Each structure stands twice: as structure tokens, then as C-alpha cells.
Amino acid sequence: MRLIHLFVLALALAFASSVQAASVVVPDLYRASTYTDGRGEAARAAGLRQAFAKVLVKATGSDAVLTAPQTELLLERAPDLVTIYRFEPVAAPQADGTEAPAEVTPSEVYRFTAEFEPRTVQLLLRDAGLAPWPARRPLTLVWLTLDRGTIVSGEQRGEVQAFVEEAQRLGLPVVFPSMDLTDQQAIQPADIQGFFPEQILQASRRYDPATVLVGRLAREGSLWTARWALLERDATAVRWQDSDPALAVLLTQGAQALGSQLLAQYGIGGGEAAASQFVELAVSGLRSLNDYGRVLNFLAGLPPVSTVTISHVRADAVVYQLQTKATRDQLRQSIDLGRVLVPADVEASGSVLGPMAPLAYRLNR
Helix, strand or coil, X not given: CHHHHHHHHHHHHHCCCCCCCCEEECCCCCEEEEEEEXXXXXXXXXXXXXXXXXXXXXXXXXXXXXXXXXXXXXXXXXXXXXXXXXXXXXXXXCCCCCECCCCCCCCCEEEEEEEECHHHHHHHHHHCCXXXXXXXXXXXXXXXXXXXXXXXXXXXXXXXXXXXHHHHHHCCCEECCCCCHHHHHHCCHHHHHCCCHHHHHHHHHHHCCCEEEEEEEEEECCEEEEEEEEECCCCCEEEEEEEXXXXXXXXXXXXXXXXXXXXXXXXXXXXXCCCCEEEEEEEECCCCHHHHHHHHHHHHCCCCEEEEEEEEECCCCEEEEEEECCCHHHHHHHHHHHCCEEECCHHHCCCCCCCCCCEEEEECC
């Protein structure tokens, strides 16, 4: 787990100079593992179905995909979409408690790992009316205290393993503070427990996260109570609270709620009830056909966007028309995550002003 923490932290710091929201590419979104009894054809079919179900959850960032009526048809396509799979024997414990050699498999239990073709899976999800979430996702910094104790650091993330595992299952990139001398001078446990947004955001700047999750978990009688707050860079916060006898349940629920909040924030999976609208986007700095294609492919791949067309061409920009169920703010946040486009000066966005003016961007080179 330490290697995973350091890897994500390194990615976060690498983006520290950017003015856009920090994001990281989540690895292995279209790879998953499960366990099978044996390695015959029936075991392979069962393994492919189970692994593909896990991939669909990571690809959409939500368990909701598993209850969608279209998903059963998608799961049936698993054998057609797999690119590689393998069985690995699970080492059985010996009498002294140590693991037997991997080739000894008296229980015939295998770890089954499968990878699926990303582009085809994304297209099938879109065709089924389900929104895939691109691999580049917002990085969340987690400030967490347990039972009014110290702040959980990256080295201590094993204490909140249930949160870490659930975030990984949903494909959510999270990072815990290192709590080195710099952090210790910038923030104290009392700042987390008292929830002082300005102090928390100030201490978070070195990690340049897209969002900051604050969790205060404390034992109250026979129950654990978790008080969560998702902080934005402007110090606004979404808060919620849960209680349960089991700490692991609260940590799991916290990661699930984080995923739901992020999906809503970026306008992903808005559902059939959301009304579709057309939004114009003016993009400057396009110098070649490759630039046109790069922008068109990027916009078409945004989860909240269903169609993209070129509306018209101005002297200073190409104006694209996007059909989406997301709000303009949600669309902006999804665009900013991709780092393909950066906001342009308002003065260069044309003569149309007001809330219906085209969103103004330029190609990031």
C-alpha cells in the first residue's frame, strides 16, 4: 500500500504548478481479478463475468451500473471483449502457517485476472446509455482523524484500509498527507476536528488536489460516528454524517459517498431525468487538422457530452456545439480535468456576452 500512496502522491506533486484542478490517470481501469474453483471452461466463463462486472464499476465509478437493465447484456459480451486473461494458483497454507509453493493447489482455487478492450467497453457503455468516466480523474486529498487522535498519514493508511480498498474498487484516486514536518507545522488535529476550512485548504495547497475530503470519525458509546465534508477550493463544503457499530462500514460508506459527490460534481451519470441542453464552446489556438481532431475527440469523450458538432468557424476560434445533461459549471470542471483545453480570456471569446455566451477555451500546448 505504501508504494501506491507514494505513486499517487508523486503524480499529485508533479501537477502542483498547474492552475487547473489536479487530476491523475487511474491505472488498470479495465483490468480486474477474482477467484475461481478450477481453471476449466466453466471457471473461465464465471471469472470473465465477475471480472468484467468489477471493470464496469471502475469504468463508471459507481455500483449503479450493476443494477441497470442494460448491464446484463453487457456482461454477456465479456468473452468478446477480453484481450488477455490468466489463472494463477492460490498458495495454500501449510501446517506451520506459511504459504505452500504456488504450484501446490489442493483446493483448486485460482486467482483469475482479465483485461478488457477499453475503447470498445466505453462505446458499449455509451450505447447502453451509461456514462464511462475517463481514466483521468480528480485527485482527492483526505484529511482524517480517528477517535480524536492524530491525523492519518500515508504511512498509516492501513488503519483505514476499508476506505482505501473501496476507493480503489470505484476507481477513485485518493492521497493521504505525508504528515512530515511541513504538514505538522501547517495543521493540527484540532483543525480537522473543529473543521476550520481556511486552515485545511492552506495546508492542502502543497498537494494541489482537485477536492479535499475531511473526515472526523469518533467512537460515541457503542457506535462510531463519521462526520464528512467535501471541500472545494473556494471553501464551500458538502457535509454529511453517518453512524454504525463497525468502523469499517463507515469508512466504506465514506468512500462511496465521495464517489457519488464527484460524479454529481462533474455531471456524470445524471440519469434520464436530467434535461438535455446545447452548449457552445469556442476554442482558439487551433493551427492544423490534427488540432481540430484532437479537440473534437476530447470533447466527444467527455462523460457528460452525448454529441459534438462544429457550429461555425470564427477568425479567432472554432465554435463547437455540445449536447449535454450537465450544467455549464459541471461541464467546465470535466473540461478542466482533461488538461487538453485551458480557459481563454473572456475578451477573446467573441461578441456574445452573458450566461449563454460560448465557453471560451484555448488549446493547451
